[in-house]
Amino acid sequence: MINVGIVGGTGYTGVELLRLLAGHPNAQVSVITSRGEAGTPVADIFPNLRGIIDLEFTVPDVKILSACDVVFFATPHGVAQSMMSELIGSGVRVIDLSADFRIRDIPTWEHWYGQTHGCPELVETAVYGLPEVNRAEIAKAQLVACPGCYPTATQLGLIPLLEHNVVDPSRLSVSAASGVSGAGRQGKLDNIFSEVGESFKAYAAGGHRHLPEIEQGLREVQPSVATPAEVTFVPHLLPMIRGIHATLFAELTDTNVDLQQLFESRYRQEPFVDVLPAGSHPQTRSVKSSNMCRIAVFRPQGRKAITVLSVIDNLTKGASGQAIQNMNIMFGFKENLGLEAAALLP
Ligand SMILES: NC(=O)C1=CN([C@@H]2O[C@H](COP(=O)(O)OP(=O)(O)OC[C@H]3O[C@@H](n4cnc5c(N)ncnc54)[C@H](OP(=O)(O)O)[C@@H]3O)[C@@H](O)[C@H]2O)C=CC1
Numbered sequence: 001m002i003n004v005g006i007v008g009g010t011g012y013t014g015v016e017l018l019r020l021l022a023g024h025p026n027a028q029v030s031v032i033t034s035r036g037e038a039g040t041p042v043a044d045i046f047p048n049l050r051g052i053i054d055l056e057f058t059v060p061d062v063k064i065l066s067a068c069d070v071v072f073f074a075t076p077h078g079v080a081q082s083m084m085s086e087l088i089g090s091g092v093r094v095i096d097l098s099a100d101f102r103i104r105d106i107p108t109w110e111h112w113y114g115q116t117h118g119c120p121e122l123v124e125t126a127v128y129g130l131p132e133v134n135r136a137e138i139a140k141a142q143l144v145a146c147p148g149c150y151p152t153a154t155q156l157g158l159i160p161l162l163e164h165n166v167v168d169p170s171r172l173s174v175s176a177a178s179g180v181s182g183a184g185r186q187g188k189l190d191n192i193f194s195e196v197g198e199s200f201k202a203y204a205a206g207g208h209r210h211l212p213e214i215e216q217g218l219r220e221v222q223p224s225v226a227t228p229a230e231v232t233f234v235p236h237l238l239p240m241i242r243g244i245h246a247t248l249f250a251e252l253t254d255t256n257v258d259l260q261q262l263f264e265s266r267y268r269q270e271p272f273v274d275v276l277p278a279g280s281h282p283q284t285r286s287v288k289s290s291n292m293c294r295i296a297v298f299r300p301q302g303r304k305a306i307t308v309l310s311v312i313d314n315l316t317k318g319a320s321g322q323a324i325q326n327m328n329i330m331f332g333f334k335e336n337l338g339l340e341a342a343a344l345l346p
């Protein structure tokens, strides 16, 4: 049994970590932090955990966290990097759900996140936690940087095409829509029910902070091509609680490829990527609260322009589920431990 600490326990990814870890046979949460709710029982904030998680929130304290086997950061950008040197120095393994250690180029990170990086020396040591690409490195890592939600759905949908060099990497487009929980639990007027209900909008169309992360990930699976992957990325806000639907557009350079077969063979061994039969359209509700990514690929009218549809739950495969998948890999557990439950329907 490993001891788990969670920094940022009162947020949406924090409560999703608690829900999933409550059913994990090899992990036990021993520390859960909140600055605002220190001393409050977890079940007072999250009634779904009453009788299941018998802990109180405590203020974040590196010394206490250092006694854990693994610490998850479910905090806004900039927090993990402020505590990371001391934690890593103590030998504890860390899984960061924020973007602090995802982007290798520090000036790029500072540009998109609008702050000076507080721990640049550890960025190179972090392993990007997309198991479908980096499983072997994740197993050995002390620090894992979990991918963002949109980058997870997008990369899983485009990687097979780029790995096999069958599309033009300079002509990739992504139109993706997220449920409102993607914006976190801290109240913002833009995200309250009466502001988002019965409406649909794009945002950050001029440039979203997930763009450099998506391009970095796609370029790394195509290290020796002349034209590096370039993506147009437009996110949208959907008036639902959980889920991401990403519609990905690419242009074939090899028109003889069997796309269905390419995707099926790439993901046949993957426990959390499901390639749907030809002609199927994945729905966000088919992955709600599960760690699965469901993908479908189309070549309309047999032309060069192709479309990939990719759905995940932003809080599960897009955040806390993938973080636990990474924990399982790091500690040598079966990869789907604690993550076997089917999606919640209806
Ligand atoms: N929501 C999503 O779908 C996804 C989120 N992520 C990332 O995961 C991280 C958490 O997201 P989410 O759960 O939505 O965020 P929330 O806003 O819902 O929760 C943030 C948590 O962090 C704590 N916190 C805030 N500031 C600090 C600080 N300075 N020091 C210590 N703790 C702090 C808060 O508690 P308190 O203030 O009481 O300490 C709270 O528990 C973010 O980096 C987010 O970008 C990644 C993928 C998907």
Ligand SMILES: CC(=O)N[C@@H](CCC(=O)OP(=O)(O)O)C(=O)O
Binding pocket: 097, 098, 099, 147, 148, 149, 150, 178, 179, 180, 181, 182, 183, 184, 210, 235, 237
């Ligand atoms: C709907 C919504 O607002 N989504 C968030 C992205 C989700 C997130 O938390 O970003 P990370 O994956 O980088 O941690 C946004 O667009 O900023």
